[in-house]
Amino acid sequence: MSTAPPDADELSRRVGEFLAAHDPAETAPQEFLRARFDAGLAWVHYPEGLGGLGAPRHLQPAVDRRFAEAGASTNHPERNGIGLGMAAPTILAFGTEEQKRRFLRPLWTGEELWCQLFSEPGAGSDLAALATRAVRDGDAWTVNGQKVWTSMAHEARWAILVTRTDPDVPKHRGMTYFVCDMTAPGVEVRPLRQMTGEAEFNEVFLTDVRIPDEHRLGAVGQGWQVSTTTLMNERVAIGGGAVPRESGMIGVVAALWRDRPELRTPGLHDALLRAWVETEAARLTGARLRQQLTAGQPGPEGSGAKLAFARLNQEVSGLELELLGEEGLRYDDWTMRRPTEVDFTRRSPGYRYLRAKGNSIEGGTSEILRNIIAERVLGLPGEIRVDKDVAWKDLPR
Amino acid sequence: MSDLLYGEIENDLRASVREVLADKAPWTSVLAGTEKDEPYDAPLWRAVAAQLGCAGLPVPEELGGAGATWRETAVVMEELGRSAAPVPFLGSAVIATAALLAAGERELLPRLAAGERIAVLAVPFGTAPYDVPVTVEDAGGALTGEVAGVADGMAADVLLVPAGDGLYAVDATDARRTAVTSLDMTRRLADLAFSAAPARRVAEGAGAVRAALRTGAAMLASEQLGLAERCLDDTVAYVKTRYQFGRPIGSYQGLKHRLADLWASITQARAVARHAASCVAAGDEDTPIAVAVAQAHCSAVALKAAEECVQMHGGIGFTWEHPAHLFLKRAKADSIALGTPDRHRAALAALVDLPPA
Numbered sequence: 120m121s122t123a124p125p126d127a128d129e130l131s132r133r134v135g136e137f138l139a140a141h142d143p144a145e146t147a148p149q150e151f152l153r154a155r156f157d158a159g160l161a162w163v164h165y166p167e168g169l170g171g172l173g174a175p176r177h178l179q180p181a182v183d184r185r186f187a188e189a190g191a192s193t194n195h196p197e198r199n200g201i202g203l204g205m206a207a208p209t210i211l212a213f214g215t216e217e218q219k220r221r222f223l224r225p226l227w228t229g230e231e232l233w234c235q236l237f238s239e240p241g242a243g244s245d246l247a248a249l250a251t252r253a254v255r256d257g258d259a260w261t262v263n264g265q266k267v268w269t270s271m272a273h274e275a276r277w278a279i280l281v282t283r284t285d286p287d288v289p290k291h292r293g294m295t296y297f298v299c300d301m302t303a304p305g306v307e308v309r310p311l312r313q314m315t316g317e318a319e320f321n322e323v324f325l326t327d328v329r330i331p332d333e334h335r336l337g338a339v340g341q342g343w344q345v346s347t348t349t350l351m352n353e354r355v356a357i358g359g360g361a362v363p364r365e366s367g368m369i370g371v372v373a374a375l376w377r378d379r380p381e382l383r384t385p386g387l388h389d390a391l392l393r394a395w396v397e398t399e400a401a402r403l404t405g406a407r408l409r410q411q412l413t414a415g416q417p418g419p420e421g422s423g424a425k426l427a428f429a430r431l432n433q434e435v436s437g438l439e440l441e442l443l444g445e446e447g448l449r450y451d452d453w454t455m456r457r458p459t460e461v462d463f464t465r466r467s468p469g470y471r472y473l474r475a476k477g478n479s480i481e482g483g484t485s486e487i488l489r490n491i492i493a494e495r496v497l498g499l500p501g502e503i504r505v506d507k508d509v510a511w512k513d514l515p516r
Numbered sequence: 517m518s519d520l521l522y523g524e525i526e527n528d529l530r531a532s533v534r535e536v537l538a539d540k541a542p543w544t545s546v547l548a549g550t551e552k553d554e555p556y557d558a559p560l561w562r563a564v565a566a567q568l569g570c571a572g573l574p575v576p577e578e579l580g581g582a583g584a585t586w587r588e589t590a591v592v593m594e595e596l597g598r599s600a601a602p603v604p605f606l607g608s609a610v611i612a613t614a615a616l617l618a619a620g621e622r623e624l625l626p627r628l629a630a631g632e633r634i635a636v637l638a639v640p641f642g643t644a645p646y647d648v649p650v651t652v653e654d655a656g657g658a659l660t661g662e663v664a665g666v667a668d669g670m671a672a673d674v675l676l677v678p679a680g681d682g683l684y685a686v687d688a689t690d691a692r693r694t695a696v697t698s699l700d701m702t703r704r705l706a707d708l709a710f711s712a713a714p715a716r717r718v719a720e721g722a723g724a725v726r727a728a729l730r731t732g733a734a735m736l737a738s739e740q741l742g743l744a745e746r747c748l749d750d751t752v753a754y755v756k757t758r759y760q761f762g763r764p765i766g767s768y769q770g771l772k773h774r775l776a777d778l779w780a781s782i783t784q785a786r787a788v789a790r791h792a793a794s795c796v797a798a799g800d801e802d803t804p805i806a807v808a809v810a811q812a813h814c815s816a817v818a819l820k821a822a823e824e825c826v827q828m829h830g831g832i833g834f835t836w837e838h839p840a841h842l843f844l845k846r847a848k849a850d851s852i853a854l855g856t857p858d859r860h861r862a863a864l865a866a867l868v869d870l871p872p873a
């Protein structure tokens with residue numbers, strides 16, 4: 120049965136029917152989510168049978184809104200950002216039919232959380248320099264290496280993993296991409312404590328880990344192309360609804376300024392107003408980006424938005440500490456803990472200041488984003504590459 | 517949330533204005549014009565204001581206008597900013613027109629909308645919408661006093677003068693006008709003096725003047741956006757073709773990162789300027805905040821773009837023969853015009869309840 124993809128009205132009708140048949144108040148959360156997936160109302164732009172209906176992508180927010188208004192259970196997207204934002208689109212683009220059927224449903228329902236085994240101690244921004252080896256052994260592969268900065272590895276059931284399978288060719292050509300079972304023997308997750316005191320990230324050691332060949336994603340040697348799909352999806356992931364004025368860090372500092380007149384100084388007043396204006400500009404830019412997406416004209420503004428967010432969050436969280444003066448010298452808690460999500464607002468100002476330092480590093484450093492804007496948006500010439508035609512094993516490291 | 521995109525009609529309008537400017541205002545003729553005594557480019561003004569009908573965009577059809585909104589006018593301002601066009605559009609088609617619209621005036625407005633007459637508001641160009649100085653006295657309909665630094669004062673046929681407790685129209689020939697040697701050679705200032713000049717009262721109170729300056733500040737943000745885009749485009753084109761040390765200078769990260777930052781700032785300026793234009797077009801209650809944010813933000817972006825344009829063009833960017841200086845002078849003047857960023861931030865402090873220390 121091949122029909123035209125549903126439009127907004129048709130989707131609205133289907134959501135209405137679904138909610139009538141599955142009262143959110145009466146249905147167990149897990150059952151509700153599975154049924155929503157099976158009805159094609161999970162991510163409507165995915166194909167039929169894989170949680171979607173082949174509808175245009177921009178119709179998704181309206182569907183999510185309807186479910187939220189009906190008080191439906193959520194799949195806790197804040198806990199599974201890597202699964203939903205990166206693993207799923209990569210599996211959809213490169214997975215076999217079997218892989219798509221095996222992984223997408225429990226990923227979407229939140230029954231299986233995912234992490235991303237990409238960065239290594241010697242390969243962060245230069246991801247293609249990675250050294251984790253995968254060696255073919257019959258119907259399986261044997262993997263050895265070390266990954267780092269792995270958010271949520273301590274909670275994840277599965278990982279997307281990129282490895283080196285051929286060290287004799289230039290670095291971009293000898294990589295292969297896998298789905299890795301985090302419960303497999305030889306996978307060891309160690310907390311990596313960061314400057315805030317907590318361990319939101321991990322180091323992951325892979326020692327003789329066996330991965331069956333049916334868990335390879337894409338062809339042998341195609342790992343770079345598959346990874347690029349993952350990373351592109353990391354950067355297009357943007358928030359759903361409109362953000363109100365004075366959201367986030369500027370709201371925290373503005374409230375402090377209003378509540379505590381005794382802390383005010385002329386210099387901080389000017390700094391606060393400058394930050395307020397910049398935050399408002401960033402907010403309007405985000406709103407414009409969403410309007411472009413809804414109108415079906417996606418622009419490249421997303422990379423600029425991440426740059427601006429990182430800079431502002433660092434600047435304004437620093438301003439909060441200065442405004443607090445003596446109080447800013449106190450920290451809430453240095454005890455190591457393992458959060459399941461980043462909780463920016465409920466911790467102390469000192470935590471916010473320190474955590475914000477990660478914003479210009481995680482998910483692509485600000486320097487890499489500037490290169491992307493310069494080369495892909497402005498069309499400026501690429502960096503001179505000294506490693507392009509050199510076998511990976513001959514590269515200095 | 518206001519519509520921050522451009523509609524089809526706006527894209528068509530932009531294309532028409534850009535075509536006229538490419539034909540009649542290439543930078544070489546803008547530069548040549550700066551060495552002449554004419555206070556503005558009259559043929560260009562006729563083409564944009566009258567023939568294309570841009571002067572009457574926000575004016576209702578029954579008053580001879582196009583019945584469009586300030587959103588379309590903002591698109592014209594972007595294009596004029598891209599050329600640093602020497603025409604009194606901001607003064608006459610924006611600020612004076614907004615003042616007369618606010619005043620409900622019906623005599624002069626149709627002639628401004630048709631581009632037949634040029635009017636300017638007789639206040640110093642640096643005046644912010646928040647505190648309008650009144651330096652002219654009204655004695656029974658005759659005005660006496662002085663106003664310094666009025667933009668496009670020499671281009672005006674009619675001067676709209678805040679005096680006493682109202683706003684008056686004065687025939688420009690009834691004022692003593694002195695041309696000022698101006699930082700921005702493409703939008704020159706004049707000093708005005710009135711000595712018992714005959715005047716016609718067009719508005720009571722200061723409301724029309726404040727509304728006009730607020731609309732002017734919103735539209736200026738779009739001019740600044742257009743100027744910034746032009747500076748970025750020219751600079752990107754240049755660094756791709758200029759070779760030093762055996763490679764295009766645009767391949768050096770030191771320049772690439774600055775241009776990427778500039779591009780990101782300009783995407784923000786576009787959202788901010790569009791929001792301000794939409795707010796004044798709709799009479800939205802968010803207008804005062806939107807305008808203050810737009811001026812605080814876009815002034816800085818345009819200035820940064822012009823400064824980077826000069827710097828990245830190297831020696832040639834410092835010369836008279838290259839257009840970069842036209843944009844730098846316009847950008848710096850624009851950052852002072854209708855209130856400095858600092859003045860707008862101070863206004864914002866009160867508007868969003870962030871009082872000073």
